[in-house]
Amino acid sequence: MNHSEKTIKKLLVANRSEIAIRVFRSAHELGIRTVAIYAWEDRAALHRFKADEAYQVGNKGEPIRSYLNIDSIIEVAKRYQVDAIHPGYGFLSENPELARACEHAGIIFVGPKISSLEALGDKITARNIARQVGVPVLGGSDKPIINAAEGLKEAIQQTFPVILKAAKGGGGRGMRVVREASEFAAAFESAQRESLTAFGSPDIFIEKYIQRAKHIEVQLLGDKHGNLVHLYERDCSVQRRHQKVVEIAPAPLLNPLTRQALLDASIAIGKQVQYENAGTVEFLVDVDSSKFYFIEVNPRIQVEHTVTEQVTGIDIVKSQIMVAQGAPLSHDDIGIPTQDSVKVNGFAVQCRVTTEDPANDFLPDYGRMTNYRSAAGMGIRLDAGTAFSGAVVNPYYDSLLVKVSAWGRRYIDAITRMERSLQEFRVRGVKTNLPFLMKLMLNDEFRAATCTTRFIDETPELFQYAKRRDRASKLLTFIGDVIVNGNPVVAGQVKATRREPAPVPKVDLQQPLPKGTRDRLKELGPAGLCRWITEQKVPLVTDTTFRDAHQSLLATRFRTFDLLQIADVYARWCPQLFSLEMWGGATFDTSMRFLKECPWQRLTEMRERVPNILFQMLLRASNAVGYTNYPDNVVKAFVKESAQAGIDVFRVFDALNWVPNMQVAMEAVIDAGAICEPAICYTGDILNPQRTKYSLKYYVDLAKDLEKRGAHILAIKDMAGLCKPFAAKLLVETLKQEIGIPIHFHTHDTAGVQSGSVLRSVEAGLDIFDAAMAPMSGGTSQPNLNTLVEALRFSPQDTGLNSEHLDSLAEYWRAVREFYKPFDGESVPATSDLYRHEMPGGQYTNLFQQAKALGLSERWAEVCRVYAEVNQMFGDIVKVTPTSKSVGDMALFMVANNLKPQDVIDSDRELAYPESVIDLISGKMGQPPGGFPEAVKKRILRGAPGLTERPGATLPPVDFKATGEEVQKFLRRAPTEREVLSYLMYPKVYREFVVHQTTYFDTSVLPTPAFFFGQEPGEEISVEIEPGKTLIIKYLTQGDTHPDGTQTVFFELNGQPREVTVTNNKLEPTGVRNAKADPVDPKQVGAGMPGMVVSVGVAVGDAVKKGQKLLSLEAMKMESTVYAEQDGVIAQVLVKAGTQIQTGDLLLTYK
Amino acid sequence: MQSASQITSATFVKHVEFHAEIGSTNDRALDLAVAEVSTDTPLLVWAQQQTAGRGRGANRWWAAEGALTFSLLLDTKSLGLPQERWPQVSLTTGLAVCSALQELLPSAEIGLKWPNDVFLHGKKICGILVEIPPRQSGKLVVGIGINVNNSLNAAPAELSATATALCDASHRKWDLVSVLIQVLTQLELHLRQLSNGDPELADRWHELCLLRGRPVQHVVGDRLTVGICQGVDRDGALLLQSEAGLARVLGGVIANWE
Secondary structure, eight states: OTTOSOOOSEEEESSOHHHHHHHHHHHHHTTOEEEEEEOGGGTTOHHHHHSSEEEEOSOTTOTTHHHHOHHHHHHHHHHTTOOEEEOOSSTTTTOHHHHHHHHHHTOEESSSOHHHHHHHHSHHHHHHHHHHTTOOBOSBOSSOOOSHHHHHHHHHHHOSSEEEEETTOOTTTTOEEEOSHHHHHHHHHHHHHHHHHHHSOOOEEEEEOOSSEEEEEEEEEEOTTSOEEEEEEEEEEEEETTEEEEEEESOTTOOHHHHHHHHHHHHHHHHHTTOOEEEEEEEEEETTTOOEEEEEEEOSOOTTHHHHHHHHOOOHHHHHHHHHTTOOTTSTTTOOSSGGGOOOOSEEEEEEEESEEGGGTTEEOOEEOSEEEOOOSTTEEEEESSOSTTOEEOTTSOOEEEEEEEEESSHHHHHHHHHHHHHHOEEESSOOSHHHHHHHHTOHHHHTTOOOTTTTTTOGGGGOOOOOOOHHHHHHHHHHHHHHHOOGGGTTSOOOOOOSOOOOOOOOTTSOOOOOHHHHHHHHHHHHHHHHHHHOSSOEEEEOTTTHHHHHHSTTOOOHHHHHHHHHHHHHHOTTSSEEEEEETTHHHHHHHTSOOOHHHHHHHHHHHOOSSEEEEEEOGGGTTSSSOOOHHHHHHHHHHHHHHTOOEEEEOOTTOOHHHHHHHHHHHHHTTOEEEEEEEOOSOTTOTTOOTTOHHHHHHHHHHHHHTTOSSEEEEETTSOOOHHHHHHHHHHHHHHOOSOEEEEEOOTTSOHHHHHHHHHHTTOOEEEEBOGGGOSTTSOOBHHHHHHHTTTSTTOOOOOHHHHHHHHHHHHHHHHHTGGGOOOOOOOOTTHHHHOOOHHHHHHHHHHHHHTTOGGGHHHHHHHHHHHHHHTTSOOOOTTHHHHHHHHHHHHHHTTOOHHHHHHOOOOOOOOHHHHHHHTTTTOOOTTOOOHHHHHHHHTTOOOOOSOHHHHSOOOOHHHHHHHHHHHHSSOOOHHHHHHHHHOHHHHHHHHHHHHHHOOGGGSOHHHHHHOOOTTOEEEEEEETTEEEEEEEEEEEEEOTTSEEEEEEEETTEEEEEEEEOTTSOOTTTSOOBOOTTOTTEEEOSSOEEEEEEOOOTTOEEOTTOEEEEEEETTEEEEEEOSSOEEEEEEOOOTTOEEOTTBEEEEEO | OHHHHHHHHHSSOOEEEEEEEESOHHHHHHHHHHHTOOOOSSEEEEEEEESSOBOSTTOBOOOOTTOEEEEEEEEHHHHTOOGGGHHHHHHHHHHHHHHHHHHHSTTSOEEEETTTEEEETTEEEEEEEEEOOSSSOSEEEEEEEEOSSSOGGGSOHHHHTTBOOHHHHHTSOOOHHHHHHHHHHHHHHHHHHHHTTOTTHHHHHHHHBSSTTSEEEEEETTEEEEEEEEEEOTTOOEEEEETTEEEEEOSSEEEEEO
């Protein structure tokens, strides 16, 4: 071995990223010191740190040009005693000038001879060489096309389709397929233009275009001693716009005769130019005829050399370096004494993982990679560029992140292994083509190895995939945002201190579920169930803790998370309960608006856990779960969908007890096969002989009417807790005689005596009563379920419920309530005044807050008195959402304006009444018994006629299909019926909810303290995002604020460090927002248009004359000058040259 | 002059001032704005040949005979253009010229380089300079120079590599008046859209933007920023994605684009 002496001691790679690193690796293995060059923009790139030495070339602002700057590179090489340069691929790799400059400087160029580079670099000479050795060349022009007309002649001769190629091109640029003569001229011009801009050459030539082609290339390796071998072939047919996407070695399914012919042809071409070092000969193989055609030679290392290395075991880069030093192929460090010694073992496939978004036409994405996790394991090779957690993908370069090569014994083994390793990847912060590659690996045609070069273009399904959900990052961003900015829902409120989970009693989930009321409903149907209820000797109980209790005490803020935790226990311990009241009322609105949860999801998830107890909801008749009247078809659809989602009992009420308004909803409930429970809203006092309007007879008549209209159960809805114990007894007693359906009593314990009403009614034969678990009972909520059950113990009406179990459940709710401290208002026990103003429990606290906001808190007693007066003025009406709000608004309006009822009716003053009052009096909420007093109507409606019929009767039906399309626009997928209904109920709230869910994922899975307050440093929570997928999230700390106002929050996710960046809303980003000029203050000079300050002509303290030039602005090449509008002395100059300004920004001020 | 009446009847121009030779049509229009001699706007100053045609700053616009060079004096009040929207006039004029060229050469590849250089087949064909006359008169001067019949084959070599003319792309001569009418018609349409706020300005720009998705160098004074152009925002500001994040650029020049 004469040539074993190593001459290279220091090798520079005139390239960047993965290929630079690839070369450093082989060089290091040969004991050679490595030198990297980097552009200023690449100063944080990984290749810089993988070399022994690294030097910057070029200047800032020349990210690409720096790597093309031969003089600078040679200068670095000489200064640091580099004795060899490897060009990698791309950049200068095929430029003979670099090789020449190396020769001139006495530096070894790791690559072919200059003459080979020159001969092969030009496609036309290369084709001539192929012809010389008898290798078929695709029909085409030998010379560049002079003009479109000449080209067209040539194309017609070749027969269409043809392909136009830039002579100096590569990488797919300057290429056009032309299928017919009429397209030729335009395609030629655009190819020429692209060639000119991309390669500085207008030369275009024509080739015959093959319809079904495989792209096969042969790897050559030669030395300086005339030895030339091939390392077999690669199949690179999978291309996107002429760019290789996946490469395979060897080519699967290639006919052995064709293979041998390709290999022989390649060697012949190589020999013809005495090729040395590594190179690739590219061919197109016509699948239909098995004929092949030479395309070009790439005289350099290629991106896809990895697969050849994997199947042959030969280190091509190492061989390149050895050959450049003069070693023959037989050298031990190369190991190819003869062609026969090159053996192929198995198959290898390479995928290029790039930061391109396949969903957006492969648009490159940039930014900080917040997380990078790569694959590993048997047969996997990774060649990565700047790929690590925290790396910045910048926009200047090729978007290649990492090349993944997978080896397998059979072709299919390599593919499945590749698919597996792609699945292992986690790249966050930037988009990647991973979804596309995975889809490709699973494609049948690809797995059958029958792809041709047009495969990707002709396989649109490759671009249809489920978006990576990236749920963890989204949830972390939410928690981070709450840590930094707080959750706006609890802004300014007391913080809850409880963080440990509420104690859930242990139940044996192995045991079969006990049968409950819902099983009975399924067995007997609604009518049968109701018969069964009336047969019971003891009262049944509805637990309102899941809905009305927290609506009354905590502004409806219980989250689904806390409801679900205890649901399993209810299913096992409380099958005797009549129902869980758990949906409707305000839950629909608040769950989306404040809790950012889907109300339907709450219902279905609860249903899954509690399949055996009836679910009950409160439905505002024609208002459904909203605050306005909906068209009949919306009400019907809503009821139908709610029943399907799991509601069994619909308590339907109208705020004015106006039966016509309840009819549509009642019919819909009956049609849906659910239990129809219309309610009579109780107001007044049946024991008071003075209050004749809402007498016992009134309620009995109402009840009979509802029974006649198909009610299964009658509810007495005592929303203000006005139904005193003896009144309740009388009412229930009488109703039991007059109607035949079960009676369900619902009251609020505002007065503190409503347990008495429940007990009295039970005595009178009540069938079902509502109550809430002890910690959520009393005050404006329902009476205490635990103590009521115990109070009835040992009486004939003993409910039989297990108090020990109920108390364990109560303990859970006690702990849960602590999470909601921010919403837990002070409860003010009612005085006898309650029976005068008759305010519903929920409104009592709300109205007080409203009064406080208007500065009327000291006149609260007066507000309550006027509330009662307004009620009388309006004709004594039922007060419950939404009518109660109208009465309250009117009361505040009158107190604030010092008006008496007489002033409203008699005065000539034109008053602007609250919107809700006009709605009520105009009949938009329906008709009260006896209608509204004419005098009030006249004053408030100013002569406009009010509605007299049902508002829903005149509303045009909603077009569900059109609404669905509207929703699809922002949801970006087809909405479900439920989603359309959510949008119809609350369009704005639903939109915001969708934005929240797409930004942060489903935050209902977070424990409540984390949702409201974020995490404490060091705290760890576990979050189940789907069955069997749990995130362990530990919050570490938050970083300092960056100048742009963002802040990094550090977590550990499943034990791995993870960070998110959130904008700190409390800080004004420095130097971004300028002060605004006051347009009426003559001492302030503001900008009339947006732009950039070019120059400032005055300084602080300068005296200026009217008309003098103060400063000049520029925007889009347009200069404008700001002149002094008055004489004066400059006090402040707030901008300087270069400042960007918006219209109205303050520029300077006068003294 | 017959063409003057042709122009005033076919376009929104109210008055035409024709010069066989003039220093700069923009300078003349600026003088008219300050002197306020004519109240008939839009007023067109058209020169057969400019001897001192100006680009931005000290740049000279090379204009041999056969080029279409003119300036329009516009009254922003009557056009309904508040001052804050003036910078968009600069972009809108570029868009209008593109639309006119698309009408004249339907298959040609036409593009825009921010803020308003118009390119035909990769070479510059039109320069635009919008200027604000001194003193707050509410007037604007829009100067447009289009290479029409002035074949660039006859131009200095460094110019013919980067510039082109309508006749070079179409191999025929054009009637200057009809080209002018086409441009004025489009300009009127585009300015009217702008006065209505033009919510589609950015979208239309993106269809023509030559810089979008490309690395560009942006220079303001001695500060150089390199970034990938992301098009423009609704105000017409150029968006650059650089290492430091997304920057919004209102001033400065694009020095280099790959």
